[in-house]
Amino acid sequence: MPHPCTRRHAPAALLAASLLAAGCATPLAIHTPAAERPLAAGFTLEGRLSASDGASAASGRLEWQHQADGDRWTVLSPLGQIVAQLERDRHGALLRTADGRRYAAANADELLPQVLGVDAPVALLPAWVQAAPGPHGEVRARDARGRPALVVDTGWRIEYPEYAADDPAAPPRRIDLSRGDARLRLIIDHWTPAP
Numbered sequence: 001m002p003h004p005c006t007r008r009h010a011p012a013a014l015l016a017a018s019l020l021a022a023g024c025a026t027p028l029a030i031h032t033p034a035a036e037r038p039l040a041a042g043f044t045l046e047g048r049l050s051a052s053d054g055a056s057a058a059s060g061r062l063e064w065q066h067q068a069d070g071d072r073w074t075v076l077s078p079l080g081q082i083v084a085q086l087e088r089d090r091h092g093a094l095l096r097t098a099d100g101r102r103y104a105a106a107n108a109d110e111l112l113p114q115v116l117g118v119d120a121p122v123a124l125l126p127a128w129v130q131a132a133p134g135p136h137g138e139v140r141a142r143d144a145r146g147r148p149a150l151v152v153d154t155g156w157r158i159e160y161p162e163y164a165a166d167d168p169a170a171p172p173r174r175i176d177l178s179r180g181d182a183r184l185r186l187i188i189d190h191w192t193p194a195p
Contacts, residue, residue, distance in 0.1 A: 034139070035146035035168035037132040042067040042194030045129065047187050049075070051117030054181025058117050062186065066126050067194065071108065075115050086115045088122070118182040121154060128153070129186065131160050131172045155179050164191065 043066050050059040060083060061076040070089040077083055086095045088108040095103040095111040105111050113119045127134050128151075137153035143160070145168045151158040162174040171191045177184040 033146045034142065037130065037147070038169050039127060039130055039132040040193035043126075043130075044190075044192045044194070045188050046190040048189065049116070049187075050183075050185045052181075052183040053118055056117075071122070073112070073115050084115050086111055116184060118177075118184050120156070120177060120182075120184060124153060124156075128158050128177070129172065129175060129188070131163075131175075133158070164188070 043064075045062075045064050045066075047062050048059070049062040051057065060078055061080070063074040063076070065072045070087070072088075073084075073086045075083045075085075082098055084095060084097050086093060086108060093105045093108040093111050095105075095114060097103075097114075103111055103114070108122045109119075112122055124134065124137075127137075131148045131151075133139060133148065133151045133153055137151045137158075139148050139151050141148075141150040143149045143163070145163075145166065147160065147163060147168060147170075148158075149160050151160075156177055156179045159176040159178075160172045160174070161176065162172070164170045164173045171188065173188055175186045175188075177186075
C-alpha cells in the first residue's frame with residue numbers, strides 16, 4: 001500500500017517514471033495581432049502525458065472525452081494498460097483504478113490529481129487545451145500567427161510551444177503547464193471537436 005503522503009498520486013505513479021524530453025521555444029512579443037480562437041463545447045483527444053510534482057514523475061497516455069455536462073479521462077501506461085479512469089457528471093465524480101479500487105467525490109477537482117499526478121483546475125482545462133483562455137487568463141505572448149504562446153491563469157503558466165497546423169485556428173499540439181513544483185506536459189496526437 002502506498003505511503004499516505006503519496007496516495008493521491010498512486011495511479012500516476014504506476015506509469016513509467018520517465019518524462020518526455022523538454023523542448024525550448026521563444027514566444028514572440030505580445031504585440032503580435034491576436035488570432036480568433038474557436039472554443040469547442042465538446043471534444044475527444046488522445047495524447048501523451050508526463051507529470052511531475054517535484055518529488056516524483058510519471059508518463060503515459062491520456063484519452064479524454066469532454067462535453068459540457070461531463071468528462072471521462074482514461075490514463076494508460078506506456079504499454080497501453082489502463083491505469084485509471086475518472087468520470088465526471090452533474091452528480092459528482094468517480095475514479096476507478098487498475099487494482100479495482102473506486103473513489104467517489106462531489107467533484108472531479110478532488111480526484112483528478114490522482115489521474116494526472118498534479119492538482120490542475122478541472123473547470124479551466126477544456127479551454128486551456130484549446131488555447132482559448134477564459135476571462136481571467138492573461139495572454140503574455142503570441143506566436144507569429146497570433147495564437148497564444150504563453151498564458152498565465154490562476155497562478156498557472158500555460159505554454160503552447162507547438163500547434164497542430166499553421167492555420168491560426170488550429171488546436172495546440174503541445175501544452176506545458178506549470179505552477180510551483182507541479183509540471184504537466186500534454187502532447188496531443190488526435191483531436192476531434194464534437195459535432
